[in-house]
Amino acid sequence: MIRAIIIDDERLARNELKKLLQEFPDIEIIAEAANANEGIEKIDSLNPDLIFLDIQMPGKTGFDMLTELDKAPDVIFTTAYDDYALKAFEVNALDYLVKPIEPRRLADALQKLHLEESRDRETGTEDEIAVNKSLLHENDQVFVKDGERCWFVKLADIRLFESVGNYAKIYFGSNKPLILKSLNALEERLDEKVFFRANRKHIVNLRLIEKIEPYFNGGLLLELKGGEKIEVSRRQTVKFKEMMSL
Amino acid sequence: MQKTSTYYWWLQIGGWGMLALIMILINVLFGQRVDQQFLISLSLKVLVGIFTTHLFRIYIHRAGWLQLPVEKVWPRIALGILIVCLLDTIIRISFMNWLDPANSNKKLEFSTRFLLATVENGLYIIPWTLIYYFFHYIEKSRKQQLDTLKLEALVKELELKTIKSHINPHFIFNALNSIRALIDENPLRARTAITELSNILRSSMQTEKQETVFFEKELNIVKDYLALEHIRFEDRLNVQYDIAENTLTQMVPPMMLQTLVENAIKHGISKQVRGGTVTIISRMKDRYHQLVIRNTGRLSKTGNEDGFGLISTRNRLYLLFGEQANFHIREINENMVEAELHIPLA
Numbered sequence: 001m002i003r004a005i006i007i008d009d010e011r012l013a014r015n016e017l018k019k020l021l022q023e024f025p026d027i028e029i030i031a032e033a034a035n036a037n038e039g040i041e042k043i044d045s046l047n048p049d050l051i052f053l054d055i056q057m058p059g060k061t062g063f064d065m066l067t068e069l070d071k072a073p074d075v076i077f078t079t080a081y082d083d084y085a086l087k088a089f090e091v092n093a094l095d096y097l098v099k100p101i102e103p104r105r106l107a108d109a110l111q112k113l114h115l116e117e118s119r120d121r122e123t124g125t126e127d128e129i130a131v132n133k134s135l136l137h138e139n140d141q142v143f144v145k146d147g148e149r150c151w152f153v154k155l156a157d158i159r160l161f162e163s164v165g166n167y168a169k170i171y172f173g174s175n176k177p178l179i180l181k182s183l184n185a186l187e188e189r190l191d192e193k194v195f196f197r198a199n200r201k202h203i204v205n206l207r208l209i210e211k212i213e214p215y216f217n218g219g220l221l222l223e224l225k226g227g228e229k230i231e232v233s234r235r236q237t238v239k240f241k242e243m244m245s246l
Numbered sequence: 247m248q249k250t251s252t253y254y255w256w257l258q259i260g261g262w263g264m265l266a267l268i269m270i271l272i273n274v275l276f277g278q279r280v281d282q283q284f285l286i287s288l289s290l291k292v293l294v295g296i297f298t299t300h301l302f303r304i305y306i307h308r309a310g311w312l313q314l315p316v317e318k319v320w321p322r323i324a325l326g327i328l329i330v331c332l333l334d335t336i337i338r339i340s341f342m343n344w345l346d347p348a349n350s351n352k353k354l355e356f357s358t359r360f361l362l363a364t365v366e367n368g369l370y371i372i373p374w375t376l377i378y379y380f381f382h383y384i385e386k387s388r389k390q391q392l393d394t395l396k397l398e399a400l401v402k403e404l405e406l407k408t409i410k411s412h413i414n415p416h417f418i419f420n421a422l423n424s425i426r427a428l429i430d431e432n433p434l435r436a437r438t439a440i441t442e443l444s445n446i447l448r449s450s451m452q453t454e455k456q457e458t459v460f461f462e463k464e465l466n467i468v469k470d471y472l473a474l475e476h477i478r479f480e481d482r483l484n485v486q487y488d489i490a491e492n493t494l495t496q497m498v499p500p501m502m503l504q505t506l507v508e509n510a511i512k513h514g515i516s517k518q519v520r521g522g523t524v525t526i527i528s529r530m531k532d533r534y535h536q537l538v539i540r541n542t543g544r545l546s547k548t549g550n551e552d553g554f555g556l557i558s559t560r561n562r563l564y565l566l567f568g569e570q571a572n573f574h575i576r577e578i579n580e581n582m583v584e585a586e587l588h589i590p591l592a
Contacts, residue, residue, distance in 0.1 A: 016427035080419035
């Protein structure tokens with residue numbers, strides 16, 4: 001059973017989608033929201049597997065709402081025709097449905113979702129998530145928006161978090177967009193077995209380290225898969241060595 | 247090109263013919279003999295003149311001298327004139343010698359004759375070239391003027407076409423989506439909604455053909471439009487009309503009020519979580535028809551989002567009414583935007 005929330009400012013649009021979803025018995029609509037703030041509230045309290053998200057909404061757009069979530073559930077965007085919003089999709093091939101929604105396209109989108117879900121099960125991650133909800137798992141995804149471009153990024157693909165004032169710059173692939181989260185807040189939520197606080201400004205993904213070299217004052221210099229060189233402070237070096245020797 | 251060519255031959259033959267007549271006339275007036283030798287020499291002058299200048303013209307065309315800027319043309323022309331004069335002389339002297347070898351050699355040295363003939367040729371060829379260029383120069387500038395006018399007309403027409411009425415596709419698809427949901431929930435309302443939508447689509451297609459329409463017609467479209475948006479926004483959209491009866495027969499540009507109301511929804515109501523009110527006022531004021539559209543919301547600070555709608559409204563008014571029409575948009579308080587149109591009375 002997939003637990004889903006519909007977020008759309010138009011009552012009729014929500015009704016129409018609910019009606020279409022009656023054909024899919026394994027989708028259960030557990031809540032509806034009429035704007036982004038309501039949406040965030042319901043996502044936080046109900047922790048759905050999937051959201052159907054309208055992009056143009058009063059107050060905040062669907063994209064803005066996603067960037068505020070610590071971790072994004074699976075998302076199927078719904079939109080009436082809109083050039084600006086569709087540009088984001090062209091770049092990143094996120095899944096979206098245009099309104100009025102074609103039942104066959106809806107079936108395809110849900111089908112794709114099932115495939116991903118079963119892949120996740122194979123790696124045996126769902127149980128762990130259930131164990132500790134507040135901790136982010138490396139298979140969780142975050143939604144990142146940088147100007148007109150946006151991405152869903154798996155935490156496992158992020159090699160580095162860098163503190164930039166109140167923001168954190170995240171490094172994945174060849175991109176390094178900013179997210180509005182402090183490094184300290186992130187550190188609390190990240191799995192410390194994978195994400196290591198190397199110094200005041202950096203958190204590195206231990207699985208994406210290329211080289212480790214000794215450095216001044218008994219510190220270490222880590223070279224990441226993307227070529228970034230990160231210094232490990234002396235105090236953290238002790239901790240790092242302890243973890244690695246395990 | 248055919249026409250220019252005919253002109254050319256008329257001028258060419260007419261010009262040289264005129265020259266021949268004048269020379270005969272001068273000879274007669276000054277009591278000189280118009281004998282066979284004079285006539286032969288004159289015909290030769292005219293025929294060779296036509297021949298060489300025609301060659302010159304062909305060359306000018308081939309080399310594209312007519313397209314060159316003036317400062318580049320002068321040296322070429324000067325050289326061209328010299329060569330044409332020399333050519334003319336050579337041909338003429340050869341002919342004269344061939345026709346009448348005995349007579350011509352008697353009077354003058356060859357070099358003197360050559361020089362005199364060349365200078366004489368200059369007297370015809372230089373004016374010929376000047377006339378030729380002058381004619382082309384006038385022709386060219388007239389054509390340029392004509393092209394500019396044509397282009398201006400085309401631009402104006404295109405502008406009006408593209409500016410007129412873009413029904414927002416976003417609106418159409420949202421409306422269709424609402425109607426689909428209504429089919430089960432309220433079939434009667436769904437039926438009227440389809441009528442409303444087709445009215446809007448029809449009128450947006452017809453605007454291509456008309457410059458102005460009765461305000462009443464435009465207002466009906468806006469009413470249909472707002473009725474459809476009301477289905478979508480439900481109690482988040484509140485509409486108020488304040489329409490003076492005597493404005494209904496005024497002429498307005500089609501889809502202009504519609505575009506402004508659409509902006510009021512898109513940038514005003516749809517951005518408010520709790521929705522808001524759209525007010526439409528139409529009344530006579532002094533010498534113009536005043537249209538006011540108020541909506542809950544703020545003017546976007548960046549200003550380029552709705553730029554196209556506003557700029558195109560302004561441009562359309564200017565193209566149709568010149569300085570007499572007027573349009574502006576402003577915030578009247580911290581949560582209300584007002585757009586105002588002044589259209590001159592017909």
